[in-house]
Amino acid sequence: MTTEQSAAGGRRPDSTTDPSAPTGSDATPTAGKNSTAEKSSAAEKNGAAEKSGTAENNGTTGRTGTAVKDDTVGSSAASGKAKPAGKGEAGSAGGGEAESTGKSEAGKSEAGKSEPAGKAGPGSGTGKAETRTDAAGEGPGKVGNADASEKSKDGKQDKDGDKKDKDGAGAGDAKTDPWTAFATAPEPVPTRLGRAARAVGRGTGRLLIHEWTLATLGALALAVLMTWPALRYPQHTLPQDYWDPSLQAWQMAWSGHILLTNPAQLWQANAFFPENWSFAFSDTLLGYAPAGMIGTGPEAAVLRYNIMFVLAHALALLGAYALARQLGAGRMGAAVAGASYAYAPWLLSQAGHLHVISNGGIPLALAMLARGHGWSLRHGYRPERRHDGWVYTGWMVAAWQLSLGFGIGLPFAYFLGGAVLVSAVTWFLRRWVIRPVKRPFGRRLFIADLVGGLLFAGVGALLAIPYFKVAELHPQAERSIGDIGGFSPPATGFLTAPAESRVWGALHEGARAALPWHPEMTLLPGFALYALAIGGLFFSIWKVRHRVLLFAGVVVTMVLAMGTRFFDGTFTYMPLFEHLPGWNGIRTPGRLMLWTTLLLGLLAAGAITAFATRVREFSAERIPSWPSPWLRLATLLPLVLVIGEGLNATPHPIVPPQPAAMRTVDGPMLVLPSSQNLDQPVMLWSTSKFQDVVNGGSGFTPRQLDDVRRVTLAFPDQTSVDYLRVLGVRTVLLMRDQIASTPWEVTIDAPVDGLGITREEIGQIVVYRL
Numbered sequence: 108m109t110t111e112q113s114a115a116g117g118r119r120p121d122s123t124t125d126p127s128a129p130t131g132s133d134a135t136p137t138a139g140k141n142s143t144a145e146k147s148s149a150a151e152k153n154g155a156a157e158k159s160g161t162a163e164n165n166g167t168t169g170r171t172g173t174a175v176k177d178d179t180v181g182s183s184a185a186s187g188k189a190k191p192a193g194k195g196e197a198g199s200a201g202g203g204e205a206e207s208t209g210k211s212e213a214g215k216s217e218a219g220k221s222e223p224a225g226k227a228g229p230g231s232g233t234g235k236a237e238t239r240t241d242a243a244g245e246g247p248g249k250v251g252n253a254d255a256s257e258k259s260k261d262g263k264q265d266k267d268g269d270k271k272d273k274d275g276a277g278a279g280d281a282k283t284d285p286w287t288a289f290a291t292a293p294e295p296v297p298t299r300l301g302r303a304a305r306a307v308g309r310g311t312g313r314l315l316i317h318e319w320t321l322a323t324l325g326a327l328a329l330a331v332l333m334t335w336p337a338l339r340y341p342q343h344t345l346p347q348d349y350w351d352p353s354l355q356a357w358q359m360a361w362s363g364h365i366l367l368t369n370p371a372q373l374w375q376a377n378a379f380f381p382e383n384w385s386f387a388f389s390d391t392l393l394g395y396a397p398a399g400m401i402g403t404g405p406e407a408a409v410l411r412y413n414i415m416f417v418l419a420h421a422l423a424l425l426g427a428y429a430l431a432r433q434l435g436a437g438r439m440g441a442a443v444a445g446a447s448y449a450y451a452p453w454l455l456s457q458a459g460h461l462h463v464i465s466n467g468g469i470p471l472a473l474a475m476l477a478r479g480h481g482w483s484l485r486h487g488y489r490p491e492r493r494h495d496g497w498v499y500t501g502w503m504v505a506a507w508q509l510s511l512g513f514g515i516g517l518p519f520a521y522f523l524g525g526a527v528l529v530s531a532v533t534w535f536l537r538r539w540v541i542r543p544v545k546r547p548f549g550r551r552l553f554i555a556d557l558v559g560g561l562l563f564a565g566v567g568a569l570l571a572i573p574y575f576k577v578a579e580l581h582p583q584a585e586r587s588i589g590d591i592g593g594f595s596p597p598a599t600g601f602l603t604a605p606a607e608s609r610v611w612g613a614l615h616e617g618a619r620a621a622l623p624w625h626p627e628m629t630l631l632p633g634f635a636l637y638a639l640a641i642g643g644l645f646f647s648i649w650k651v652r653h654r655v656l657l658f659a660g661v662v663v664t665m666v667l668a669m670g671t672r673f674f675d676g677t678f679t680y681m682p683l684f685e686h687l688p689g690w691n692g693i694r695t696p697g698r699l700m701l702w703t704t705l706l707l708g709l710l711a712a713g714a715i716t717a718f719a720t721r722v723r724e725f726s727a728e729r730i731p732s733w734p735s736p737w738l739r740l741a742t743l744l745p746l747v748l749v750i751g752e753g754l755n756a757t758p759h760p761i762v763p764p765q766p767a768a769m770r771t772v773d774g775p776m777l778v779l780p781s782s783q784n785l786d787q788p789v790m791l792w793s794t795s796k797f798q799d800v801v802n803g804g805s806g807f808t809p810r811q812l813d814d815v816r817r818v819t820l821a822f823p824d825q826t827s828v829d830y831l832r833v834l835g836v837r838t839v840l841l842m843r844d845q846i847a848s849t850p851w852e853v854t855i856d857a858p859v860d861g862l863g864i865t866r867e868e869i870g871q872i873v874v875y876r877l
Contacts, residue, residue: 671786
C-alpha cells in the first residue's frame with residue numbers, strides 16, 4: 108500500500124505515526140479521504156486486498172518487498188519515496204489494510220473492490236505490479252480492477268480444475284492399471300520385536316567390525332597358528348617337555364580345587380608332604396585359579412595348560428598392541444609391537460615356563476593406566492580424556508599379573524612404583540616450580556590411584572607372606588650371587604636364538620654350544636626387530652626426547668639382563684640384588700629381556716607408523732592413485748618379518764599316562780624312583796584325588812625330600828620302612844618301567860617278610876602298604 112507524499116516533506120515509508128495526521132505544508136489536500144479509505148478497508152484484519160500482485164499472511168505490510176510487523180494494521184504505510192513526474196511503484200498490502208492511491212473517488216472504489224480478493228484466503232501473490240501514476244493518482248485504481256478480474260478468472264479456473272480432477276479420480280478408480288501387478292510390494296511395518304531385532308543386529312554388526320574386536324580375534328587366531336601343534340592333541344601333549352609344564356599344570360589344578368573345597372589350606376599343598384607352605388616353593392600361577400576349577404584329573408589339567416598356553420600368547424600380543432595404540436602408534440605399528448613382544452625368538456626357549464609366557468598383563472595394565480590418566484607418548488597429557496574407571500581396571504590387571512608369579516611380577520611392581528614416583532614429582536614440578544600452570548588432576552582420579560595402588564600393594568604383600576615363610580624355613584632356598592652368575596648371559600646371547608626357533612635354531616647351534624646354560628642365555632629378540640628399532644631412532648612419530656628415553660631403557664634393561672656378566676654387576680645388578688626386597692629370589696636375570704623386547708617394539712612402532720603416514724600422504728597426492736595398494740602392502744612387510752622370526756620348532760612330547768594305582772591308592776604316599784624331573788609328572792597324576800605325596804619338584808629341593816631320596820635307595824628294608832612310618836607315609840609305589848640302572852632293579856622282587864608291610868602289583872606299579 109502506498110501513500111503519495113511530496114518529495115520535500117514526505118514521511119518515511121517505515122514510519123508508524125498515524126498517516127491521517129497532518130504532515131506539514133507538503134501534505135496532500137486529500138489526506139482525510141485517504142484516512143477514510145484506509146479505515147474502511149482495514150475492517151478485514153486477516154485477508155487484505157492485494158493490489159500489486161503480492162499478498163502477505165496475517166497482516167504483514169510489504170514495503171518495497173520488505174515485511175513489517177502487523178502492529179501497523181489500519182495505518183497507511185508508505186512503500187517508497189515519491190516519484191517525480193507522477194511515476195511510482197505499487198507496493199503489496201495485506202493484513203486487512205486498504206491502499207490509499209490518491210485524491211480521486213475512483214481510488215476509493217477500487218480499494219473497496221479489492222476486499223473480496225483478500226477474503227478469499229490468506230494466500231500470497233507472486234509478484235509486484237509496476238504502474239505509472241499521474242498527478243491525480245488514477246493509475247493504481249486501474250491496476251486494482253485488473254487484479255480483481257484476474258483473480259475472478261483464476262477462481263473459475265480453479266473450480267474447473269477441481270472438477271476435472273474429481274472426474275479423473277473417479278475414472279481411475281473404475282479402471283485399475285494392469286502394470287501395478289509388477290510393482291514392488293509395500294514394505295511391511297515392523298513389529299516391536301522386529302525393531303528390537305534390527306537394533307540388536309546393527310549393534311552386533313558394529314561390534315564385530317570394531318578395532319578391538321578385530322584385534323582380539325586376530326590375536327587369538329595368530330596364537331593358535333604360532334603355537335601349533337599345542338592344540339592338536341591338547342589332552343596328551345605338553346610344549347617343550349613334560350617336566351616344568353607338569354608342575355604348572357598341577358599348580359593350576361591345585362589352586363582351583365582347594366579354593367572350592369578348603370581355601371584356608373591353599374598354601375599347604377598335597378605335594379612335598381609333610382612340608383608346610385609347599386605351594387610357595389615356586390611361582391604359583393594363582394591368577395589362573397578360576398580355570399583350575401573346571402575339570403579334574405591329569406587329562407583335564409593338561410588340556411587346561413595348553414589352552415592357557417595359547418591364550419597367554421594372545422594376551423601378550425593384545426596387551427602390547429593396546430599399549431602402543433594408547434601411546435600414539437598406528438594400527439600397523441601397534442601390530443608389530445604386539446607380535447614382536449609375544450613371539451620374540453628368545454621366548455621360544457621359555458615355552459615350558461608358563462609363568463614367563465604369561466606376561467600380557469604388563470603392557471595391558473600400563474595401557475589402561477595411561478588411558479585412565481589421559482596420557483600418551485605422542486600427545487602428552489590431555490586432561491579431558493581422564494577416566495577413573497580405566498585406572499581402577501589397570502590396577503586390577505596389574506594385581507592379577509602379580510598373582511601369576513614374582514619371577515616377572517616383581518620387576519613389574521618396582522617399575523610401577525618408580526613410574527608413580529616419577530610421575531608425581533614431574534607433575535608437581537610442572538605445576539608449582541618450573542612452569543606454574545594449573546594441570547588438573549581431579550579428586551576422583553586421585554582416589555582411583557590411591558585405592559588401586561593400595562589394592563596392588565595389598566595383593567603383593569599377601570602373596571609375599573608365604574614366600575618369606577619359606578625363606579625362613581628353608582634358608583637354602585635363597586639365591587646367592589654365585590647362583591646368579593651361573594644364569595647370567597654374555598653379550599653374545601642377545602644375538603643367539605634358541606634351538607626351538609624354526610628360522611635361526613639350526614644356524615645358531617654353534618653359538619649356543621659356547622653358552623654355559625643356553626636355555627636361559629639365548630636372548631635374541633629378532634633381527635627384524637633390531638633393524639626396525641634402529642630405524643625408529645631416526646625416523647619416527649615419537650619426539651626426539653622420547654626416542655632417546657626408549658633407547659636408554661633398551662640399554663639399561665639389556666645391561667640388567669646380563670646379570671653379573673657386565674663388569675661383575677658391581678654397579679648394575681648387585682645393588683638391586685642386595686637392597687631391593689625380594690630381588691634375591693630372582694635367579695635368572697636374562698628374563699628381564701622381556702622389558703627390552705617391549706621397548707624395542709615401541710621404537711619399531713614409531714617408525715612403522717611414520718612410514719604408514721607417509722604412504723597415505725603420498726597416495727593422496729597421486730592422480731591416479733594406483734600405486735597406493737602396493738605401498739600399503741609394503742607396510743605389511745615388517746609384520747610379516749617379525750612373525751616369521753617367531754615361528755617355532757618346539758617339541759610337544761606325550762605326557763606319561765597316569766598309573767591306575769594313582770586313582771585308587773590313598774595317601775600319604777611316596778612314588779619311587781624320585782627326582783626333580785620324575786616327581787613333576789607324579790604331581791600331575793595326583794590331580795585325580797589330590798592325596799598327599801612326598802614327591803615334588805620346584806625351584807629348590809627341601810632338605811627333608813633329599814633325605815627321603817637318600818634313605819629309600821635301599822627300599823624295601825627296615826631302615827627305610829621305619830623312616831617313612833615316622834614321616835607318616837602309609838603307601839609306597841614303585842614303578843617298574845622307571846627302575847632301569849637303579850638299586851630297585853634288584854630289590855623290587857625281594858621278599859618283604861618280617862618288615863610288617865604288604866606287597867601288591869597293579870599293572871606296572873608295585874604297591875607297598877606300610
